[in-house]
Amino acid sequence: MQRRSFLKLLTSILGLSALGAFIYPLFRYLLPLEKDARAQAVIIPKSSLPVNTTKEVMIGQTPAILINTRDKGVLAFSRVCTHLGCLVKYYPEKQLFICPCHAGVFDLEGNVVSGPPPKPLQKFAVKVLDGNLVIG
Numbered sequence: 337m338q339r340r341s342f343l344k345l346l347t348s349i350l351g352l353s354a355l356g357a358f359i360y361p362l363f364r365y366l367l368p369l370e371k372d373a374r375a376q377a378v379i380i381p382k383s384s385l386p387v388n389t390t391k392e393v394m395i396g397q398t399p400a401i402l403i404n405t406r407d408k409g410v411l412a413f414s415r416v417c418t419h420l421g422c423l424v425k426y427y428p429e430k431q432l433f434i435c436p437c438h439a440g441v442f443d444l445e446g447n448v449v450s451g452p453p454p455k456p457l458q459k460f461a462v463k464v465l466d467g468n469l470v471i472g
């Protein structure tokens with residue numbers, strides 16, 4: 337292989353790698369994670385989630401949080417931030433979810449309060465059946 341051909345090939349490979357490194361995060365940003373709708377229901381005893389407590393669970397492949405509020409009952413949200421997929425943390429004293437990656441903030445309804453997230457947090461249905469919570 338000629339030196340010139342080798343340099344052209346090397347430049348092409350590096351250029352494609354740089355392009356991929358730019359396009360992948362852009363693609364992830366434009367198509368936020370919401371395809372995990374294959375979530376399966378989770379069943380836990382209602383007594384295991386007293387009022388004013390939280391519990392982190394997996395609903396299918398989705399990390400989720402259950403919050404038993406005094407006013408609104410049991411709420412269930414995906415912990416996956418709708419911006420780039422980091423896991424949000426719930427702050428009960430503020431009743432807010434805050435994403436540690438880019439400071440996205442969501443309220444107790446899952447709505448975006450501030451920051452870059454384009455959509456609310458995914459909310460799961462919660463039913464009470466025979467003393468159990470059925471989520472998802």
Ligand code: FES
Binds near residue numbers: 435452
């Ligand atoms: S990933 Fe949550 S704000 Fe960016």
